[in-house]
Amino acid sequence: MESQRDREDTEPQPAVMSSGRLEALSDGVFAIAITLLVLDLAVPSREESRDGGLAAALARQWPAYFAYLVSFLIIGIIWVNHHTVFDKVRRVDRPVLFANLGVLLAISVIPFPTRLLAEYLTAGRDAHVAAAVYSATMLVMGLAFGALWVAITRDAALLHEHLDPAVSRTALRRFGLGNIFYLATIGLSFVSAIATLAVHAALAIYYCFDQLPTGPQARARRRR
């Protein structure tokens, strides 16, 4: 009973809510941010297509496609991990709501550095600045996600079942490691903007496989 998305047990405690609407708002923000990215892909004007035709004009836009793909992948992965985290959550209180707003702020802002990098990826010195802004956004996102994890795990009453403190700490250490990588990409930005974007793609693919640790028991039960 307790794990249904029912409301009985949330009413008497206005400050502790079921996570249904938080997930609905979050899914909305993820869906919009991931879809708004397409507005950054500009149709070449007739003038831009004059030299070498439309095909060449489209080909010259490769930084926009590259940035689009990496940002799509990143938002997608974060959504999967957000999903994985909230599958453990039974109730949310105000600290969790605000920590989650922090994550949503970072997610919803991603189309801006993506556009910036698409515009400046091959612009010489300014490419470094654009890549650093992109990397800094990812660092903020990583820190916000870590803060969300702390907000959720600080109170066992918010979770569906007991979470082993060791597991929680391992997850936190992994988040921390990710943030060190993001910090490193800010430095890398001043070496090569293109390499920075490639590293972000690689980090996202790494997170595809990396997930919250699951014990052998959980793994055994999976296919039950």
Next chain:
Amino acid sequence: MESQRDREDTEPQPAVMSSGRLEALSDGVFAIAITLLVLDLAVPSREESRDGGLAAALARQWPAYFAYLVSFLIIGIIWVNHHTVFDKVRRVDRPVLFANLGVLLAISVIPFPTRLLAEYLTAGRDAHVAAAVYSATMLVMGLAFGALWVAITRDAALLHEHLDPAVSRTALRRFGLGNIFYLATIGLSFVSAIATLAVHAALAIYYCFDQLPTGPQARARRRR
């Protein structure tokens, strides 16, 4: 049983509906409005970056980031409060639906005064007009939220459980107080646009902590 999002008890009464779809539409509008704000962050053109590079061009855009952050925070807080209010609601009738549309109108329009303020925050005399439009939008939002609260609490049959009239009046008085503050920010706009935006940020942070009053009983049950 009665507090489930079931449909049995709503069918025979076409004019009184469960609040599920109202929350879905509202979450959609909140999610889109909060994410559309990012479209107001313009990538500096190559020309704008000529003097001092991209970093300087981005730094010159600080009013846009400031307005973005404040509006994000405001929409986020209103969402949390909307969530808190509808956790008490069992059914909605047409007056509630239309009062809620009023709130959504105010929410969905926020990206416009945000863009206006971002563009004119440092524009001398016009900054005052932009800040006044921003403040007036918040006042309309505050009034619409108050009207929604009246529409919800006017009929006990719409709520999950009895709401103490004193509690309801206290909440209404707090909404009223907020509106007086919003009214005051319209006046402040003609003194300083930047101070006005800072006050809106402070008001939003104040609303983070301020919530619907909860009795000591409810507080005691929270961590049960």
Next chain:
Amino acid sequence: MESQRDREDTEPQPAVMSSGRLEALSDGVFAIAITLLVLDLAVPSREESRDGGLAAALARQWPAYFAYLVSFLIIGIIWVNHHTVFDKVRRVDRPVLFANLGVLLAISVIPFPTRLLAEYLTAGRDAHVAAAVYSATMLVMGLAFGALWVAITRDAALLHEHLDPAVSRTALRRFGLGNIFYLATIGLSFVSAIATLAVHAALAIYYCFDQLPTGPQARARRRR
């Protein structure tokens, strides 16, 4: 049991589905269309604000605000009525899915004639064309909504409970009457674009009160 959003009874019949995801997609389209309208409100450029300041430049944009408000109201009302109709629906089949896509097409296109009317409302002869396009969009929307109603009521198995054929016919006649009004506004467009928009506002407000007919029995049960 039968009225829950469960899946047991939908699985064995792939062509007859529960209405949950149809409502989710529809709420998404409604929420986005109603929020995208704000993108039509353009911030006056610094040049446009030169004569008489920003306040005068904003005041000159009144057609955009008027069109915005009317379209917001119209989409809001249609959403309320869509909500009211689907509260009666238990399952959807492919004809209903496609009739609903027709309604969503009309809804999602509304920001375009709104922008058109905002731009041309005071543009002399072209205002008539813009108003006619706006009115024609509403007519298409009205026809699509009527088709959706026919698709839903053609098969009693799709509904939660028996719907009196007389009630269904009365509702259809009202939809038909609305469409005759919409047709008339196309004619009115060539007399006065501003009057046409005002009539659309009045029609929307009329639909606020007009709803699916409810028998005295249903009315009696409402406040039970």
Next chain:
Amino acid sequence: MESQRDREDTEPQPAVMSSGRLEALSDGVFAIAITLLVLDLAVPSREESRDGGLAAALARQWPAYFAYLVSFLIIGIIWVNHHTVFDKVRRVDRPVLFANLGVLLAISVIPFPTRLLAEYLTAGRDAHVAAAVYSATMLVMGLAFGALWVAITRDAALLHEHLDPAVSRTALRRFGLGNIFYLATIGLSFVSAIATLAVHAALAIYYCFDQLPTGPQARARRRR
């Protein structure tokens, strides 16, 4: 019990989740992509309306309306089929989540080739390139949908009930056939861009009627 969207059976298996949030994100992306298409319909500028008035200027935009309608229809159909597929799904694991992200990538990118085709449909030689990009997007979408089907049907534990391998293979063959058609439209693009768009409309209408195969048994139970 097992077919409810409950959480009990998903918690102990972090890597195998209920499909609720996947559907929520997907519905969000579908709803946004289908509604963003309207941003591609540009209001003719006052200058463009000088020759022959607004009516003529709007008429000259017919490629944009044509592309809009076809893309709307395509996204709508894919949504219906996505809905049909996930009605069979009980749980999703990470391969399904990532295959679904592939489908969402293809869906969310559709507004870009639509805008491209709207701009270049009557632009002579470049029209062929635009049509080929449009067709290639549909091919990618078809391949992603096929991969999603393989990811879902590879593990019977993810489905609500046993799916006849013959049925699964038939569905896969149909997806494959669709992809051969999409591949053929890339070739057709270099003959006629307008014919290519018309064929995409025809393919979409064909998919309206084509659905996952249902046995006579299922059909008999439909109206139970």
